[in-house]
Amino acid sequence: MVSMTELSKIHNSPESAARLKKRRAAEWRLKAYGILAIVLAGAALITLMWSVVSKASGAFTESYISLPVYLEADEIDPDNTGDPTIIGRANYGGLSKDALKAAFPFVKSRGDKREMYDIISGGAAFELRELAMTTPSVVGQTLDFRFLASDIADLYLKGSYGELIEQNAGGNLTVESSGKTAVVNSSAADFAFVMARLKEDLRGKAAFNRDQAALQENGRAVFVERGDLVEAAKREAERDRLIALAIELEARAAQDGGTEVLDKSSPSVLVRMGETWVKLTAVSATGGEGDVIGTLRNVKLATGDWQVYSQDLPEASRKVSDLQIVLIENLRSAGVVETVFNTRFFTAGDSREPELAGIWGAAVGSFWTMLVTILLAFPIGVMAAVYLEEFAKKNLMNTFIEVNINNLAAVPSIVYGLLGLAVFLGFFGVPRSAPLAGGIVLAVMTLPTIIIASRAAMAAVPPSIRDAALGIGASKLQTAFHHVLPLSMPGILTGTIIGMARALGETAPLIMIGMVAFIVDVPTGITDSATVLPVQIYRWSDFPERAFEARTSAAILVLLVFLVLMNGLAVFLRKRFERRW
Amino acid sequence: MSDMTDTVKISTKNVDVFYGDNHAINDVSVDILHNTVTAFIGPSGCGKSTFLRCLNRMNDTIDSCKITGDLLMDGEDIYAKSVDPVQLRAKVGMVFQKPNPFPKSIFDNVAYGPRIHGLVGNKTDLEEVVEKSLRRAAIWKEVKDRLHAPGTSLSGGQQQRLCIARAIATAPEVLLMDEPASALDPIATAQIEELIDELRHNYSVVIVTHSMQQAARVSQKTAFFHLGDMVEYGDTSTIFTNPVDQRTQDYITGRFG
Numbered sequence: 001m002v003s004m005t006e007l008s009k010i011h012n013s014p015e016s017a018a019r020l021k022k023r024r025a026a027e028w029r030l031k032a033y034g035i036l037a038i039v040l041a042g043a044a045l046i047t048l049m050w051s052v053v054s055k056a057s058g059a060f061t062e063s064y065i066s067l068p069v070y071l072e073a074d075e076i077d078p079d080n081t082g083d084p085t086i087i088g089r090a091n092y093g094g095l096s097k098d099a100l101k102a103a104f105p106f107v108k109s110r111g112d113k114r115e116m117y118d119i120i121s122g123g124a125a126f127e128l129r130e131l132a133m134t135t136p137s138v139v140g141q142t143l144d145f146r147f148l149a150s151d152i153a154d155l156y157l158k159g160s161y162g163e164l165i166e167q168n169a170g171g172n173l174t175v176e177s178s179g180k181t182a183v184v185n186s187s188a189a190d191f192a193f194v195m196a197r198l199k200e201d202l203r204g205k206a207a208f209n210r211d212q213a214a215l216q217e218n219g220r221a222v223f224v225e226r227g228d229l230v231e232a233a234k235r236e237a238e239r240d241r242l243i244a245l246a247i248e249l250e251a252r253a254a255q256d257g258g259t260e261v262l263d264k265s266s267p268s269v270l271v272r273m274g275e276t277w278v279k280l281t282a283v284s285a286t287g288g289e290g291d292v293i294g295t296l297r298n299v300k301l302a303t304g305d306w307q308v309y310s311q312d313l314p315e316a317s318r319k320v321s322d323l324q325i326v327l328i329e330n331l332r333s334a335g336v337v338e339t340v341f342n343t344r345f346f347t348a349g350d351s352r353e354p355e356l357a358g359i360w361g362a363a364v365g366s367f368w369t370m371l372v373t374i375l376l377a378f379p380i381g382v383m384a385a386v387y388l389e390e391f392a393k394k395n396l397m398n399t400f401i402e403v404n405i406n407n408l409a410a411v412p413s414i415v416y417g418l419l420g421l422a423v424f425l426g427f428f429g430v431p432r433s434a435p436l437a438g439g440i441v442l443a444v445m446t447l448p449t450i451i452i453a454s455r456a457a458m459a460a461v462p463p464s465i466r467d468a469a470l471g472i473g474a475s476k477l478q479t480a481f482h483h484v485l486p487l488s489m490p491g492i493l494t495g496t497i498i499g500m501a502r503a504l505g506e507t508a509p510l511i512m513i514g515m516v517a518f519i520v521d522v523p524t525g526i527t528d529s530a531t532v533l534p535v536q537i538y539r540w541s542d543f544p545e546r547a548f549e550a551r552t553s554a555a556i557l558v559l560l561v562f563l564v565l566m567n568g569l570a571v572f573l574r575k576r577f578e579r580r581w
Numbered sequence: 582m583s584d585m586t587d588t589v590k591i592s593t594k595n596v597d598v599f600y601g602d603n604h605a606i607n608d609v610s611v612d613i614l615h616n617t618v619t620a621f622i623g624p625s626g627c628g629k630s631t632f633l634r635c636l637n638r639m640n641d642t643i644d645s646c647k648i649t650g651d652l653l654m655d656g657e658d659i660y661a662k663s664v665d666p667v668q669l670r671a672k673v674g675m676v677f678q679k680p681n682p683f684p685k686s687i688f689d690n691v692a693y694g695p696r697i698h699g700l701v702g703n704k705t706d707l708e709e710v711v712e713k714s715l716r717r718a719a720i721w722k723e724v725k726d727r728l729h730a731p732g733t734s735l736s737g738g739q740q741q742r743l744c745i746a747r748a749i750a751t752a753p754e755v756l757l758m759d760e761p762a763s764a765l766d767p768i769a770t771a772q773i774e775e776l777i778d779e780l781r782h783n784y785s786v787v788i789v790t791h792s793m794q795q796a797a798r799v800s801q802k803t804a805f806f807h808l809g810d811m812v813e814y815g816d817t818s819t820i821f822t823n824p825v826d827q828r829t830q831d832y833i834t835g836r837f838g
Contacts, residue, residue, distance in 0.1 A: 464681035468677065471674065
């Protein structure tokens with residue numbers, strides 16, 4: 001028999017003290033793990049947000065280039081009708097190009113012209129057309145039109161293609177120009193920085209060749225061991241060729257002075273003389289030879305009248321060419337380039353041109369889809385929950401239904417997409433790519449979440465409230481709708497909003513029912529073709545244009561803002577209507 | 582006790598209640614008299630609450646519950662197919678152990694019953710019914726200035742009186758009270774007991790209680806339950822002073838329970 005007085009002595013024993021210490025240590029460890037987990041989660045969140053926000057920042061501004069454009073009356077509206085439909089037929093793309101040609105008359109070759117046209121957006125011509133159609137009085141006049149910069153010009157202006165760095169130029173420059181090309185010579189070693197850089201590259205190439213030669217040597221040794229002398233001889237020849245190449249490169253690198261060729265894979269060196277530039281194709285420590293961009297005569301320039309710029313990113317590795325850089329820099333110096341807040345991103349539909357693309361179409365598509373989803377999922381889900389919680393008898397059939405609902409909540413969302421494709425599109429003929437189809441699929445996907453949350457909320461209503469209502473003579477229906485449902489509404493709404501937030505961020509099932517289509521127009525109803533925000537993000541992330549990277553991140557931010565707002569609303573409702581019994 | 586009558590309001594004969602395999606009430610026969618307070622006493626788990634809940638068919642909500650025997654109110658079978666439990670519960674009101682006002686205003690709590698049963702046609706009548714019920718439940722003076730405050734903001738004793746007002750607002754004929762004062766302090770208990778004595782003039786009151794003093798104070802008839810059996814039923818004075826059964830004797834003298 002255990003004596004309780006004996007047991008109570010244990011409380012003061014050293015063993016008890018040790019046990020207590022152990023318990024406290026366990027508690028401390030648990031706290032430490034908890035804090036560690038929170039810190040890790042916080043760090044992950046901060047990393048994610050930082051990465052998204054820093055990438056998105058480029059999408060919130062856009063650049064404009066103001067150029068005078070002559071809206072030739074003979075071209076646009078020869079009979080002076082003022083009729084917008086006639087005005088709309090003119091070739092505004094051509095007029096835009098004329099504006100560029102007028103600004104840069106020295107750009108002559110076809111390829112150069114194409115590069116020049118690429119600094120303004122293809123959408124600018126439509127805006128010019130829009131302007132002429134809405135205000136026909138501008139026809140026949142020359143006006144300063146703000147041309148939207150193209151994605152590459154915009155990215156260059158934002159510094160995404162590396163910086164154009166001004167180097168020290170201390171000498172007087174002698175220029176011998178033949179019109180197209182020019183030879184420049186400085187009285188000081190103003191181009192030594194390029195030479196140093198190029199020689200560094202030569203040494204790197206030599207080292208690489210020596211490494212390759214060593215590999216060939218290894219191969220030769222192996223073939224000799226095997227007795228395959230033919231192969232061994234091939235390896236030997238290759239090894240000797242590589243070593244010879246390396247020696248030559250090293251000799252070039254060691255040599256003082258000399259001339260090196262600049263091609264598309266080496267850094268660009270640009271000599272600026274006011275509005276005219278020379279792009280060097282060969283360089284020595286004191287000068288070089290290059291192509292003239294602009295018009296240039298033989299001239300001598302003092303220090304300060306000319307500058308040397310280098311762009312470390314080789315021309316082959318960036319979308320913006322040296323010619324385009326020169327044109328943009330000239331425009332920037334003329335003060336006609338401006339960068340403003342990008343409202344277009346929030347008001348335009350999708351586009352293949354990054355500078356014209358916006359999220360409004362996807363946002364409206366999301367709105368219609370969510371509208372269909374909530375109109376279907378909320379009433380059906382809540383009614384199903386009321387039936388299961390308040391009316392259904394506990395029998396095998398209902399337990400089976402319950403288990404299945406819980407299982408459905410865990411089914412991967414793409415399965416609902418397949419269901420939607422087969423049943424709603426295939427069988428019922430719901431229009432493809434429409435918010436109606438997407439909304440139905442998302443409603444089916446959200447239903448289990450709403451049912452489970454609603455049932456949990458209703459089960460949390462104390463039985464005393466049901467007793468009270470039934471005791472007065474309320475029917476089951478009245479009890480459910482007058483008392484249980486209103487009291488559980490905060491929980492139901494919280495569950496619904498969380499389910500909706502999940503649906504808002506869903507991509508996979510919508511891909512199955514064709515909501516990945518490229519849709520430019522903003523949908524005006526639930527049967528129009530549409531896309532939704534997460535699908536838009538998915539599509540943009542896949543586009544090759546660099547400018548879509550920023551837009552993808554910006555769209556993610558917009559989606560996150562919506563999700564945070566929805567979850568905030570859920571928290572607010574829960575706190576606001578929380579009841580204690 | 583002068584106005585106590587011998588008219589039987591609810592008569593029960595050979596009632597058995599089963600919760601699945603559990604035989605909760607075993608062959609109980611009790612007559613509830615008109616304008617009388619009948620007390621059910623007995624140790625915990627003896628079936629008195631279960632029996633009380635049979636009288637307004639509150640046990641219907643429990644799937645596994647099965648009831649046999651005759652339960653007649655004014656000679657009509659309570660469990661007949663033609664009887665709607667909703668109608669029955671309007672006539673047999675109930676007050677629960679824990680005060681359970683709806684989380685609505687005091688006014689809406691009392692007005693709920695008359696509203697759903699369509700007892701009154703217009704707002705003025707409804708206000709009158711609410712006032713009368715609150716007066717009868719002896720809480721009018723305390724709440725008349727804040728009828729639109731939530732019922733849950735009242736104290737425990739006030740909440741219970743509000744629940745009584747809510748129960749009598751549907752004009753019931755019988756009032757069932759399941760340990761109505763068990764969660765209350767002595768002062769609130771005294772108020773409730775006074776109220777029960779008042780209510781007797783208009784209703785038959787059945788009260789389940791753990792307190793034998795309370796049973797002695799408020800009831801005219803007492804039934805003693807033990808392990809699902811009804812051991813003894815008779816005038817309260819007789820049960821408490823001269824019980825027939827040894828078990829009743831032991832219980833009221835505090836030897837068990």
